[in-house]
Amino acid sequence: MAAMADNAWSNIPTELLRAELQRRHGAGGQADETERPECGSRDRGHYDVPAHVAALFLILALSTLCCALPLLSRRSTSGRKRSSIIFYCQHLGSGVLLATAFVHLLPMAFESLTDPCLPYFFSEGYTPLPGFVAMVSAIVVTGVESFLTARGAGHSHTHSHDLWDGSDNESTTHIPMQEPVSGLAAARRAGHRPNDLSLGDEESTQGLVAGVSPLPTSTPIGQRDGTKPEEQDVFNDDESDLNFEADELHRPLPSDRNEETANLTRRNHQVDKLTTPQQSQEEQNRQVLQCVMLEAGILFHSIFIGMAISVATGPAFVVFLIAISFHQSFEGLALGSRIAAIQFPKGSLRPWLMVLAYGTTTPIGQAIGLGLNGVYDPASAPGLLLVGFMNAISAGLLLYAGLVQLLAEDFLSEKSFKTLKGTKRARAFGAVTSIAYFGFVSRSPLAYETTTPTQQWADSPMRLVHTPQYETKKTDLFTTGATHMGLLHNAIIRGYNSIYLQAPHVQESDKADFVNYALTWYRFVMSHHDDEELNLFSRVEEILNDKQVFAETHDEHETFLGGLAEFNLYLSTLESSDDLSATKLLAIMDSFQEPFEHHFHHEITTIAALAGHPNAPTPDSPDAAVASALFKAWGKKTVSKAGMSDVLPFFLMNLDATFEDGMWANWPPMPAPIRWAVTNVVGALHGPWWRFASCDSAGQPRELHALQTKSEKTEL
Template sequence: MSGNMEKPICGSDSSVGEYDVGLHTAGLFLVLAASAFGAGFPVAAKKIKWLKVPTKIFFACKHFGTGVLIATAFVHLLPTAWLSLSNPCLPDFFVVQYPPLPGIIMMASLFSLFVIEMWMNNKMGGHSHGGARGFEETTDTSTENITAPSLLPSRPVRSSSLSSFEVDVSNPVKEEGLAIESKEEVVVREAQVQDVESQVDPLVYKKMNMNITLLEGGILFHSVFVGITVSITIDGFVVLLIAIIFHQVFEGLGLGSRIAAVPYPKGSIRPWLLVFAFGTTAPIGQAIGLATRGAYDPNSAFGLIIVGVFNAISSGLLIYAALVDLLAEDFLSEESNHTLTTKDKKIAFMWVILGAIGMSIIGAFA
């Protein structure tokens, strides 16, 4: 920046309208409900058998959610990080001397997650993220433990993709040389499939559990700042609130579908804890915003740097997790080639694109 140009002063415009505490408090509870519903619905639908949600719904939610998470990283997090850290009011280091800083931070977080996964692979072996269909499918050949597919009767590979989400007994498979299953066989198969969770190899389960924890960690980083931003916004608050509600529902469905795909032991509270963490993080941010609305200024130098750095970190974590652990695993892995037909992949990718489009549209308002 040339010496004769005066650097602008960081800070918000003090001429904005009056702060409506009641409206912002109501917004907190609306976001809480949207977040809890988005993340909790897939988990509840799996755990609560009487809901009987069709497997096609889980299939759609899982791949729609992948698109949502990818768009969250590219449309919401990375642009925000770049805009925050390139504000001309910041010190010259951010604006003049090293403007690519957000990309460096993003790359560092991406490499960090890669190193963690590489360490996990070397230590644990196996590779599974819940199956390309959104179900618990594990194929760790390094152990002798019985895994989900081996519990099913001998039949074409694609049929073994059914899991404890729901067993499709309304459309028994007819193949040359195979008879239609009897009612007794269906009952036995359903009982076997529902017992999959207790048969998953411990190392594979541990790795899947770690993967979903890292994925959620990348999401939760920015959720706090989303909540703070909502609470301290005055002009355009209603439009922003509506956008954030859709944002939380979409993102929650994506995350919740992945949580539901992890074969947690029966009675485990861990999936509910993950749902609780996502459901409450943005509202906690809103509560912080409400409490500090007179002290915290997101357009101050401190606010811009904090938001920019954490969004850059989150974008790196989410880009790696969404592209490598979700998209590539679901469409390019050997497991997906065995469990998904070409038609299945086309339908799944359509849901990915729809999720990305939906979240990108919300990006115009939030």
């Protein structure tokens, strides 16, 4: 038995054993180092300089305008409308900043700093590093703000004592007290208070209610500048009481009462003039400091966002640009609303300079990316480390700003409970949570970030079709038509390969989504077949006046239709997805793979050869224009009519934008916003299905989902 076991092991190829050891992480650190994937992007295709320059000006305009909008609305509107604009901008902005930190920056920092191509310390040795960096940056900014605030408070405290201590300087230490009239003394003896007492600074009475702590902007006179409670006795100690005793038997007269009220009003106004300017300046300095910290956290990562846009190509560039446009707009509103809340001096350029700094930072990054195109690679080891650390630091800054400076102050401070009540508080909280949810959607499994694969897993076992236009460089009607047909065939082939390769490895919890993914592939194939038979072939035969050009193609269809029907019958009649058997499914797929592959290659050759048909339309002729329009119309309908919410996303997420040197990165010629909406919005209806697709939403090939698991290979 032992000898038989030894023979069994000896018959297994060494390459397979090494691959299995690596998969189980049992080959040791040295093997990991030798097998570590290389950092760096693959061929990213054609670089469109005019498009990137236009994107730079687009981001510049959007960022600057959205950040300036709250400031402009404050100057151009008044009353409730202005307050509502600032109100919603502030709270929507809080949600944007929190979503940016939690959903965008921090996860991307983890993705960059734990990339498998990086050295062991980053990829496996200390994977919590991005979280640690974010934590340190939050602690550092807390210490900086604490130091600067304490420094300012200390200065204020010393100055306040100069005002209220017992020195002889009358101008600073003694507020002249009017001699009390007899009417007021009598009123005190009788236990009465003047009922028409009016204070010059109405806000100074806030915070005097028992059990309520005074707020920084509305504190009692004795505490506005940092004096201790006992120091307030300067107004009501024993000496003060003696001043009233001589005339306390007199009854109050109306004129006496009015005079005393005026004296109190003037006295309070004197105190307010001494304290309010200093306090408001300190409060403004604190708000400016917080806003600067907030803007620093935003600008810190904006430069790298700009560089990332400028080095992207193909569909990834368009999708990335759309997503970043939304990101910059909302983030600009968030920052602008906080800048608008600060009371800058009239005519000050400081708020506009802060707006300009935000508006130009990302475009500066784009300009750097344009200049370094071909040199800077965000997927290289230095690029991953640089972007990863910057994203982690920015995440820490924005987490502190969003949670401490914005969310806590807006909803948990004592001042907030006075200003946000009832439905107003609910609206504010709803604004924060709604935009935070938008951040969640923007980082869905179909989000705009691209994936750098280690292998094009879906390129086998069925071979991909090489397009005639790529091989021959011809541009005639039928070569172009055959090329586009070949690209569509490749999406179907990648779908087949992705199902075939993942079936033995799908986890129990993923089986239902995998079955739906496979059934979508079947609907895609059958829609394509039916449209060829019912529409395309007959129209081409009419143009060529030849009923036999697709005779062989018709016969080829019959060779695999039976296997496709069995594939659909098996999957659609499963009582439960748990009953799925990889062995059964692969046996069915094996039964029609050979004729299926032969047809998908041979049909392209057949269509391309029609360029030499005796009745083929000559270039630029009316018949050629009709035939070209036919191919274009058929190409649009064959996929979309099969299913906008399932087949169309399936098709787009199995198109490799890097195929044939990126020559087809912009195929099909679909407007970028529509393509983005199909993959990221419409496709989200069945989002979990597309985990099994061979490419991401930007057309970048990726390792198949089920092959990324580190669990043991199990039979379904």
